Amino acid sequence: MTQATADPPADVPGAHVVEPAVTGTPAAQASPGTPGPREAALRRIAAETFGIGTLRAGQLEGMAALAAGRDLLAVMPTSYGKSLIYQVPGLLLHHSGTRTGPTLVVSPLISLQEDQVDGINDAVGPGTAVAINSAHTSAEQDQAWAAAEDGTAVFLFLAPEQLAKDSTVDRLAALGIPLLVVDEAHCVTSWGHDFRPDYLRLGEVRERLGNPTTAALTATAAAPVREEIQRRLHLDRPLVLVRGFDRPNIHLAVTRHHEDKAKRRAVIAQATAFVAELRGPGLIYAAKRKDTEKYAAKLTRTGLRAAAYHAGMPAPERTVVHEAFQAGTLDVVAATTAFGMGIDKPDVRFVLHADIPESLDSYYQQFGRAGRDGQPARAVLHYRSEDLGLRRFFTTHTPDQPSLRVLLAVLAAKDTPLARDELASRTRFPSRRITALLNQLQDTGLLHSDDDGVRLTGDPEAALALAVDLAETRGRVDRSRVEMIRGYAETHHCRRQFLLGYFGEELAGPCGNCDTCLAGEAAPSGAADDGGDSGGGFPVGSAVVHAEWGPGQVIQRDGDVLTVLFDSEGYKTLSHRAVLERGLLKRA
Numbered sequence: 001m002t003q004a005t006a007d008p009p010a011d012v013p014g015a016h017v018v019e020p021a022v023t024g025t026p027a028a029q030a031s032p033g034t035p036g037p038r039e040a041a042l043r044r045i046a047a048e049t050f051g052i053g054t055l056r057a058g059q060l061e062g063m064a065a066l067a068a069g070r071d072l073l074a075v076m077p078t079s080y081g082k083s084l085i086y087q088v089p090g091l092l093l094h095h096s097g098t099r100t101g102p103t104l105v106v107s108p109l110i111s112l113q114e115d116q117v118d119g120i121n122d123a124v125g126p127g128t129a130v131a132i133n134s135a136h137t138s139a140e141q142d143q144a145w146a147a148a149e150d151g152t153a154v155f156l157f158l159a160p161e162q163l164a165k166d167s168t169v170d171r172l173a174a175l176g177i178p179l180l181v182v183d184e185a186h187c188v189t190s191w192g193h194d195f196r197p198d199y200l201r202l203g204e205v206r207e208r209l210g211n212p213t214t215a216a217l218t219a220t221a222a223a224p225v226r227e228e229i230q231r232r233l234h235l236d237r238p239l240v241l242v243r244g245f246d247r248p249n250i251h252l253a254v255t256r257h258h259e260d261k262a263k264r265r266a267v268i269a270q271a272t273a274f275v276a277e278l279r280g281p282g283l284i285y286a287a288k289r290k291d292t293e294k295y296a297a298k299l300t301r302t303g304l305r306a307a308a309y310h311a312g313m314p315a316p317e318r319t320v321v322h323e324a325f326q327a328g329t330l331d332v333v334a335a336t337t338a339f340g341m342g343i344d345k346p347d348v349r350f351v352l353h354a355d356i357p358e359s360l361d362s363y364y365q366q367f368g369r370a371g372r373d374g375q376p377a378r379a380v381l382h383y384r385s386e387d388l389g390l391r392r393f394f395t396t397h398t399p400d401q402p403s404l405r406v407l408l409a410v411l412a413a414k415d416t417p418l419a420r421d422e423l424a425s426r427t428r429f430p431s432r433r434i435t436a437l438l439n440q441l442q443d444t445g446l447l448h449s450d451d452d453g454v455r456l457t458g459d460p461e462a463a464l465a466l467a468v469d470l471a472e473t474r475g476r477v478d479r480s481r482v483e484m485i486r487g488y489a490e491t492h493h494c495r496r497q498f499l500l501g502y503f504g505e506e507l508a509g510p511c512g513n514c515d516t517c518l519a520g521e522a523a524p525s526g527a528a529d530d531g532g533d534s535g536g537g538f539p540v541g542s543a544v545v546h547a548e549w550g551p552g553q554v555i556q557r558d559g560d561v562l563t564v565l566f567d568s569e570g571y572k573t574l575s576h577r578a579v580l581e582r583g584l585l586k587r588a
Helices: 037-048 059-067 082-096 110-124 138-149 160-164 166-173 197-208 223-232 260-278 289-301 315-327 360-367 385-394 401-412 420-427 431-442 460-490 495-502 576-582
Strands: 015-018 072-075 103-106 129-131 155-158 179-182 213-218 239-243 250-256 282-285 306-309 332-335 350-353 377-383 447-450 453-456 543-546 550-558 561-566 570-575 585-587
Touching (some): 037 059, 037 082, 059 072, 059 213, 072 082, 082 179, 110 129, 129 138, 155 160, 160 166, 160 197, 166 197, 179 197, 197 223, 197 431, 213 223, 223 239, 250 495, 260 289, 260 350, 260 377, 289 306, 289 332, 360 495, 377 460, 385 460, 420 453, 431 447, 431 460, 460 570, 495 550, 543 561, 570 576
Parallel strands (some): 072 213, 129 155, 179 213, 250 377, 282 350, 350 377
Antiparallel strands (some): 015 239, 447 453, 543 550, 543 585, 550 561, 561 570
């Protein structure tokens, strides 16, 4: 269980605590305040029930916020103890007697749910946590519902797709849920690296549950992801805790290639060498399913214990690979991004990317599976600039306009709300297709959803046009994120400074543990040719306006290059000198 790690290692920095307004304006540092009786009670539960005597930075602040009824967004790496942040106040609320309903935890994977349930029940006692999912028989699920309804269960785990059933939401609403937890919260946003359409209903579900205090938890979320999580879940001025993204024990490197065959040979050679040198297992991430199988086969021929993993494999086969890797009987898994959530193996010594990832968000999440024990690990991106074309192709967003027209026509024909199952019946689309189409329309502002169903509140042609415009905007933003990956691969400055800057954190000087630093090539990332104006008028985090691209925020400074995240265009890089000389930006 993730919170079972006791004291933080010596190299773990403190949490960055911010409290932004819902509008996303620059955040101010929050003072944790003087500990009071509530904090003392939370510390006591953490120590006596979970055996955690020393809390990591940010944990107590998060617990206290939830116990006081304040929404929370916690961005902290896996194994840091995000689970403890909701489990301790969940017990406190339950035992206080003021609310008897269980804490509802929405988690995307059955394996994650079962691990959490087992950990809570081991620490607190059998029956404290229950899960309702396909891994349990109907009789076991009935028992879990009964335990939630009679107050025996303190924690109830569900998958997001289960909340698509109105009957399930109604049953939960009757329980009086005091605390809603959204695990892997980045899945709620299409900015995120593992977007899941089922998560998009959670804001609506939260309202139907009476807007309980909500905790959104994720291991990685850049500024736009954090802002969209808050908006999608309808969080009310949440406390936002961002634990430092730096993983100083992981050596970062990029190996550039011109020929695809040479790149593939280099990946195989490096994986083989790392298994021997680092004496631990590793991961290879590839973009295509067939490539994972090729890498696994070639590694097996070298004598390594290797296997492929991708979404096209039967579920039982994927389970075998997952369990073998966790058990330490595989040296290397070659995988697509399907090998992701639920991987919490502390001794992964290397992560190689055979293909360029879709964004720095996903890259950080994937290579962050290395070195979770705090020991040295390696992350290498094998970069071939020609591969950027494939990633740009995947950023094309084309709404299914004929299907949207059919759905909009059905909605326009009724003045009253239509339930999703009725929409499926009238359109003859599968229910999941209905969910996907409604997701494309929900940001147009012309749909209204409530307990009774979905209703169109404007002209159907206007709704269709807005959906197309929003898709085009998303495409521009996603293409800009591919350019940020290119920037990371091609930077001549410290790679760690570049990466942390993307997530809105500044590293004072070169890290000393990336390839450019060790080669003596890295100049301080913040050094700029600004005509002697060291501030330049546009510090990191400042709100700006561009005449053509509109409002944005300065995200990063890399030498003379400013990176600005624009609302409608995504990430843009600008020469700092040109900005000053030509007046390209104005402070908002």
